[in-house]
Amino acid sequence: MNKAEALKILDLKDGASDDEVKKKFRKLAFSKHPDRNKEEGAEDEYKKLSSAYEYLKNPPPEPKRAGFRRSTQRQQGGIWDAFFGGAKQIKVPPHIQTSCKISFKDSVLGCNKKIRIKRIIKCDDCSGQGQVTVGDSCSGCRGLGTVTETLQHRGGYVTVQRMCTDCDGRGGDKKDCSKCSGSAGIKTDSDFDVEIKGGILSGQKIRLPGAGNYYSAMGMAQSTDIFLIVRVDRDPDMRIVGNQVISTLEVTLYEALKGTTKKVRTVMGERSLEIRSGARHQDKVSLTGHGVRGIGDHSFTLNVQYPEDTIKLIEALEAKPEIETKVEVEPEPKIVEIEAEEEPEIIIETETVVEAIVEEGIEIEADIEIPKEKED
Numbered sequence: 001m002n003k004a005e006a007l008k009i010l011d012l013k014d015g016a017s018d019d020e021v022k023k024k025f026r027k028l029a030f031s032k033h034p035d036r037n038k039e040e041g042a043e044d045e046y047k048k049l050s051s052a053y054e055y056l057k058n059p060p061p062e063p064k065r066a067g068f069r070r071s072t073q074r075q076q077g078g079i080w081d082a083f084f085g086g087a088k089q090i091k092v093p094p095h096i097q098t099s100c101k102i103s104f105k106d107s108v109l110g111c112n113k114k115i116r117i118k119r120i121i122k123c124d125d126c127s128g129q130g131q132v133t134v135g136d137s138c139s140g141c142r143g144l145g146t147v148t149e150t151l152q153h154r155g156g157y158v159t160v161q162r163m164c165t166d167c168d169g170r171g172g173d174k175k176d177c178s179k180c181s182g183s184a185g186i187k188t189d190s191d192f193d194v195e196i197k198g199g200i201l202s203g204q205k206i207r208l209p210g211a212g213n214y215y216s217a218m219g220m221a222q223s224t225d226i227f228l229i230v231r232v233d234r235d236p237d238m239r240i241v242g243n244q245v246i247s248t249l250e251v252t253l254y255e256a257l258k259g260t261t262k263k264v265r266t267v268m269g270e271r272s273l274e275i276r277s278g279a280r281h282q283d284k285v286s287l288t289g290h291g292v293r294g295i296g297d298h299s300f301t302l303n304v305q306y307p308e309d310t311i312k313l314i315e316a317l318e319a320k321p322e323i324e325t326k327v328e329v330e331p332e333p334k335i336v337e338i339e340a341e342e343e344p345e346i347i348i349e350t351e352t353v354v355e356a357i358v359e360e361g362i363e364i365e366a367d368i369e370i371p372k373e374k375e376d
């Protein structure tokens with residue numbers, strides 16, 4: 001960086017006084033401060049402004065002293081002095097971390113939990129400033145310590161709040177507030193009703209932004225956050241996976257083969273679960289609307305229990321193989337065969353007949369057929 005660049009960044013003319021440089025830097029840097037402006041690029045712009053200000057405030061040494069470097073501490077001090085007018089450094093209190101315990105059922109369906117937190121809140125006596133004005137307040141800022149200005153920015157206008165330079169942000173002659181001893185906040189117990197959404201897992205944190213400890217930064221009220229760690233009681237039979245509650249259900253081999261109805265425990269109470277016949281080991285059977293927030297399912301994975309003495313079972317199956325393959329069919333209608341009555345066999349002994357004819361001299365009609373002799 002050189003002098004021309006630094007002047008350009010701060011939009012100053014050559015020969016600007018130290019006071020002009022200081023005022024200009026405060027004005028421009030306030031809106032870009034990383035604590036206040038989270039926009040992309042704001043931090044880089046702030047760094048640029050700081051470098052330019054630092055350059056103009058402490059021009060680089062003469063070439064013969066090129067090796068000399070100011071300490072970082074000194075540089076930082078310079079910037080902060082300009083920014084806060086030498087005001088005391090802000091002490092940011094820590095975030096609050098606490099924990100609570102909920103039942104497994106509450107973790108599935110969601111619940112509201114009351115928690116009591118010891119925290120620092122804004123002191124009313126000094127409006128959270130830590131100091132009260134003695135006598136007249138500053139006319140430049142009406143005792144506020146800050147002034148609001150509208151600036152041109154990228155063709156538009158932005159409103160920024162900056163520290164009052166008349167009183168260096170003090171707002172007038174001040175003394176420490178007697179109630180909070182100048183700390184701006186007082187310790188107290190606060191009750192919170194925290195909504196815990198269904199599906200939370202043990203150890204997960206819920207953030208309550210701005211509900212933690214109060215502090216004042218550049219005359220503005222700020223608060224840290226509360227982080228609530230939720231501990232969930234274990235359930236011996238159920239656990240949450242995504243939107244589902246998962247369980248294992250033991251069924252005997254007989255129940256799996258034949259089908260059955262089992263009583264099961266859910267977060268909504270006892271329910272009946274139908275197991276179809278021919279169910280297999282590791283099959284999943286679900287109860288809809290019994291999972292997370294009453295929307296997900298409760299899924300049961302079947303654990304088919306084989307009999308202790310499997311050899312006996314094999315023997316039993318081998319002894320009656322038809323059990324495996326027998327297919328029941330409707331009995332076919334029985335066809336009853338009616339036996340025909342036997343016709344009496346007529347045996348005529350031909351010789352006798354012939355003899356008769358011969359003896360009695362009777363004529364035999366020609367069409368009488370003489371049965372043949374049986375062959376056997």
Ligand SMILES: [Zn+2]
Pocket residue numbers: 138139140141142143144145146164165166167168169170171172
């Ligand atoms: Zn003032």
Ligand SMILES: [Zn+2]
Pocket residue numbers: 123124125126127128129130131177178179180181182183184185
């Ligand atoms: Zn106070």
